[in-house]
Each structure stands twice: as structure tokens, then as C-alpha cells.
Amino acid sequence: MANLFTRFKYQLQADLHDFFDKKEQKNPVALLNQYIREAEHQTEQTGKLLARQGQLKKELEAQLKETANMLSKREQQLGLASASGEADLIAFAQGEVDAYMTRKIGLLSSIDVCAAEYFELERKFETMKHKIKDMKVRQLELMGKENVTRAHHQMDKIINKQEDTSFEEISLYIDDLATKIDKQYEVTTFESRLAQLENKQKLITTNDKQENHAIVE
Template identity: 50%
Template sequence: MTSIWERFKFAVATDLDALVSKKEEKNPLAVLNRYILEAEKQTTDTGKWVERQAQLNVKLEKELDEATAMLQKRQSQLELAQASGESDLSVFAEMEVAAYSNRVSELKRSISENLEELTGLEQRYEEMKHKVKDMKVKQLQLMGKENATRAHHQMDKVLNPELAAERLGSYDDMASYIKNLGAKVEEDHERSAMERRLELLEKKSAQQKEIG
């Protein structure tokens, strides 16, 4: 019974999506509106990842502070053990100093890499926010143009019937422009995503060469 109900819900949802898509084909501005909503969601999700990256950096710095403090403590204890002639304590303290020294070095390297990544993420995040904002401004401009065109068309049907067809033509031109704009934004987004993947691939390849 549950399976049948799930299939029914899926079929209804599919039909609704098809209906919405069909309506949007006749209204390019609706396509742009929908794309902006998706872009806003992606930007919000990206912001969460950027925030998480910053939080990780704070945790790394906390670990570095603790490791540095322990390193200094063990170095002081090593000097005391050596001065006191406590050979077994000296050996233990030397091992601890080496361990904390390695940890401090590793944490410093990780923090440096993380800060570099964080800076890049923050820059791209700001670019995303500006992109969405520019799209919303363009959306308002196009909505105003669409509204004015519709209003003129209605007026012309009464005041200047001979201009009605011309007004309708300008509206169709505007609709075509919006549709092309949406396609261009989608293409730019896809190209940007591919470029980021190529950069990541190059970085991984360089790291593998360093390890090898």
C-alpha cells in the first residue's frame, strides 16, 4: 500500500513539475525568477561552508596554542631533568619535546593552508553574492519593462489599435532577451564550476607529485 501511495505522489509531483515547466516556457521571466531563487539557495549553502572553514581555523589555532604551551613546558622540564641528573626523565622529556615540536610545525602548516583556502572561499562567496544581487537588479529592470510593455499594449488596443501589434512584438523581443539571459547565466555558472574542478585537479596532481 505504501509503495502504491509513493508512486502516486511521485506521479503527481512529476505532472506538476511538467506543468510548471510548460508554463515557464511561455513566461521567460518566471524562468529567471526560478533561477535566482536557486542561486540564492546555493549562495546561502556556500556561506555555511565558508563559515565552517573559518570555525575550523579557530579550532586549529586553539590546538596550536595548546601545543605551543606544552612544548614550552616540556622544554623547561627537560632542562630541569638534565640539570638534576634524572636520565630517565630527561629521555621522556626529550621525546615529549620532539612530539610537541612536530605537532606545532604541522599545525602551523595546516593553519597556513587553511587560511589560504579560506581567503579564496571568501572571495568567491562575495562574488556569488554580487552576482545574485546583479541578477536581482536585472530582474527588477526586466519586470518594469514587462509591466510597461503590457500596460502600453492594453492602452494601444483602445487608443491606437494599429500600434498594438508593434507593442506585442516588442514584448516578444523582451521575452526572447530574458530567455537568452537565463541561458547565458547558466552557461557562465557551468563554465565557472568546470574551471574550479580543473584548478582542484591541478592542485591534487601537484600534491601527488610532491609526495612521489
């Protein structure tokens, strides 16, 4: 049963990897956008943890300052108690000095660890921000390549006559239309000239008739 579950898990992982590989091949820009969004979210969360770590470091330093002040105070009191010779006060003051000294040592160690961890977090945080900037540059490069690829594809479709209407077909259509317009213009011109001849002939005929009528009278 365990082997069957393991085989199913590995098969599912393989299917998911295959799905994302195909998705990346199909639309690498969209997948990169998703990566950038996820990276920005993770970086934002890391920034919050870094700020929290810085705040913890400040609180530890505040505790150390308070402890150092109390240790100094108890050491002075221990000196006074020792000078008074009162055993119970000496014991109490010594216990306080020991407690604050132990706390101070612990706080110093914690601050050192916290500072080292803060530095490491800060270094990785800066690295993450640089990675995001690099990915955004890559995003712009991919978008540029995608635009160029689409533009070439559209132009190739037109140039290679892969669309319903090509440049050559349009050119032939325009030439045919121009020829028809020229012929219509020629017909119109001929008709106009013929009409002018007819009008001229009619005018000559009318004038001849008028002249003949005048002679008869």
C-alpha cells in the same frame, strides 16, 4: 546497448534544453526568479560552509596555542632533566618535546592551508552575493520591461480596434445618444410650447365668454 543509452541520454538533455529555452522565451522573468532563488539557496549554503571553515580555523589556532604552551613547558622540563642527569627523564622529556614540536609544525601548516581556503571561500562568497544583487537588478529591469510591454499591448489592442468596443465605436454611440436626447428635448420643448399656446387660447376664450355674458345681462 551502451551506445543506445548514450544516445537516449543526449536526446533527453537536448529535449530538456529545448524545454527550458522555450520556457525562458515564454516567461523570462519567472525563469530569472527561479535562478535567483536557487542562487540565494546556494549562497546560503556557502555561507554556512564559510562559517564552519572559520570555526575550524579557530579550533586549529586554539590547538596551536595549547601545543605551544605544552612545548614550552616540556622544553623547560627537558632542561631540568638534563641538569639532573637522569637518563629516563631526559628521554621522556625529549620525546615530549619532539612530539609537541612535530604537532606544532603540522598545526602551523594546517592553519596556513585553512586560512588560504577560508580566504578563497570568502572571496567567492562575496562574488556570489554581488552576482545575486546584479541578478536582482536585472530582475527589476525585466519586470519594468514586462510591465511596459503589457501596457503597450493593452493600449494597442484598444487603439487598433482589436477589442469588441473601440474608442470610435464609443464615440459614435455617445454622439448618437446625444442626438436622440437633443431630439427628445426638442419634442418636449415643442410640446410644452404648444401646451402653453393651448392654455393661452383657452384663457382668452374663457374671458371672451365672460365678457359677452356680462353684456347680455
